Amino acid sequence: MTAITATLPGRVGPGATLRQTMTLAWRSLVQIKHNPWELLDLSIQPIMFLLLFTYVFGGAISGSTGDYLQFALPGLLVQNALFYTLSTAIGLNTDITKGVFDRLRSLPIARTAPLSGRIIADTFKQVWAFALLVGFGMVLGFRVTTSVAGLLGALALLVVVALAMSWMSVLIGLKASSPEKVQMISFSTMMPLTFTSSALVPADTFPGWLKAWSDVNPVTYLADAIRGLLIGGEIAWPTVVSLLWSAGFVVVFAPLAIRVFRSHV
Numbered sequence: 184m185t186a187i188t189a190t191l192p193g194r195v196g197p198g199a200t201l202r203q204t205m206t207l208a209w210r211s212l213v214q215i216k217h218n219p220w221e222l223l224d225l226s227i228q229p230i231m232f233l234l235l236f237t238y239v240f241g242g243a244i245s246g247s248t249g250d251y252l253q254f255a256l257p258g259l260l261v262q263n264a265l266f267y268t269l270s271t272a273i274g275l276n277t278d279i280t281k282g283v284f285d286r287l288r289s290l291p292i293a294r295t296a297p298l299s300g301r302i303i304a305d306t307f308k309q310v311w312a313f314a315l316l317v318g319f320g321m322v323l324g325f326r327v328t329t330s331v332a333g334l335l336g337a338l339a340l341l342v343v344v345a346l347a348m349s350w351m352s353v354l355i356g357l358k359a360s361s362p363e364k365v366q367m368i369s370f371s372t373m374m375p376l377t378f379t380s381s382a383l384v385p386a387d388t389f390p391g392w393l394k395a396w397s398d399v400n401p402v403t404y405l406a407d408a409i410r411g412l413l414i415g416g417e418i419a420w421p422t423v424v425s426l427l428w429s430a431g432f433v434v435v436f437a438p439l440a441i442r443v444f445r446s447h448v
Contacts, residue, residue, distance in 0.1 A: 200293040207300025211274065212307060225308055229263045229316045236383060237323065244384055249324050256320045257337070257410040258382030261402060263312055264341045265377060268349040269369040271305045272356030276365045279357070298444055302349060309345055313338050328414045337412040340422060344405055347429035350436035357443040382406040401428035 215225070236259065241251030278284050278297070287297050317325070317334070327334050352369055359365040379393060380386070380402035386394055397403050401424075408421035 211304035272352035
């Protein structure tokens with residue numbers, strides 16, 4: 184009997200890595216077709232939050248729903264972008280716990296392709312959610328009072344910061360033992376960050392100790408920057424601070440996440 188052995192190719196080149204990454208990104212996007220609940224989270228949940236905050240809290244906070252919509256929609260864009268980084272963590276954890284990573288590890292593909300493919304796919308989803316929320320907000324009466332460049336700048340800044348903060352979610356997704364625990368840990372992290380910022384209410388209404396935290400909260404700076412880009416106000420300083428926070432998240436969490444990821448692939 185003759186033994187047949189297969190030799191896997193060595194180091195995967197940049198071109199092949201890119202193709203494999205895009206293939207796995209497309210795999211993540213196609214899953215929406217077979218999992219309508221993901222589309223529901225991506226499309227219905229942001230609209231539901233917009234309607235609830237505008238028509239339930241708008242009159243009490245700003246005196247009118249129109250004024251509150253103009254203030255809150257940029258903050259809701261931030262909240263939605265950061266909350267959606269949880270999907271990256273849940274998707275990675277699901278692939279690990281269901282054995283998908285074990286199958287990918289046996290293939291002659293770049294080791295980084297599964298992770299980068301997931302992140303790229305979720306970036307496309309972020310763009311879709313941004314466009315949907317802004318479009319529906321305009322139907323309700325929201326107006327971009329700056330320019331098209333401001334609108335595109337807001338999208339670009341949100342994507343950059345969300346990508347940076349997604350490394351924290353990736354680390355949680357790789358370390359947690361189940362998708363349910365990923366959701367619990369991530370939600371418990373993102374909820375205090377967003378609701379103790381100026382994203383949804385003016386920080387001046389907070390008690391002194393909470394305002395002190397809000398003044399250094401990265402979500403506050405991001406919400407202020409997005410608000411400035413969309414409806415006017417200070418842009419430069421909150422944008423710079425948001426990018427510095429993003430760099431900090433990458434420096435701290437990316438090496439840890441990559442180290443854990445390598446143990447799975």
